[in-house]
Amino acid sequence: MSEHKSHVTGYRTHLMVLAALLVLTSITVGITRLELGPLNTTAAMLIAGLKAFIVLAWFMHLKFESAFYKIMVTLVFILFLLILLVTFFDYWFRT
């Protein structure tokens, strides 16, 4: 398939992506051992978000896809965050 201009990701790149994910995992586990109060959850979720971004970009190949896919995936995550926010507006201001 000559017109199928597929990007070949090398084994080395995959190994480096895995290394980054493992480092981030150990940071998450390490952070929860510290006493940071509610910041613990915030930090864990931020790192999970970063790990998700790495998986989407490299393993799921989004980095090499057209803008169409990138925009759609971004919109789905924004939609989810909006639903979460709207739900909590209800709980925060409920008397």
Next chain:
Amino acid sequence: MNSNISHAHGHDEHEASKFGMWLFIFTELLLFGGLLIVYAVYRYRNPAAFQLAGEELDVMIGTVNTVILLISSMTMAMSITAIQKNDRRMALIFLGTTIFLAVVFMVNKYFEWGEKISYGFFPDTTSLHELGQGTILFFGLYFVMTGLHALHIIIGVVFIGYILFKVQKSEIHSGNYYLLENGGLYWHLVDLIWIFLFPLFYLIH
């Protein structure tokens, strides 16, 4: 002329199948996203109970399973590289490794769940009812969300097994491997969901 048409058709088919897979992934993200919002609200209303119940979970087994899933995601991605390089043997090895790691994940899950159930942390047991509303909600969500995730792992094992069979028969090769790519997308989705489940259940502090 004819071959040109079938060629273009093959490309469209590839695009359509990839697009369909992404649409499916969106529905899955919103399915788990919905459960995540339920979790967020209940944890917001029962912070102390969620923290106490969360400490009942084994951080070690959770971490080991996280590492196993991350490695299996890499071997799945590497199987695509192998097919692109026309290396059928390596592709089969990577796919076999992915299935093996998925099975190890499920064995860990079996022991983990077995332990929780033997302690009585199972929905609708008297020992759990005595621990109050927050704990009941935590373990209810724990079993539903990690259970639904485990179901996705089992489906993934069947899916990847089918792909391995197709690679073996050379029906998937360097000129036509979109089924393998879709299997990869599915498997990384399962990994993606676990990336959020792990800190939310095992690492509450």
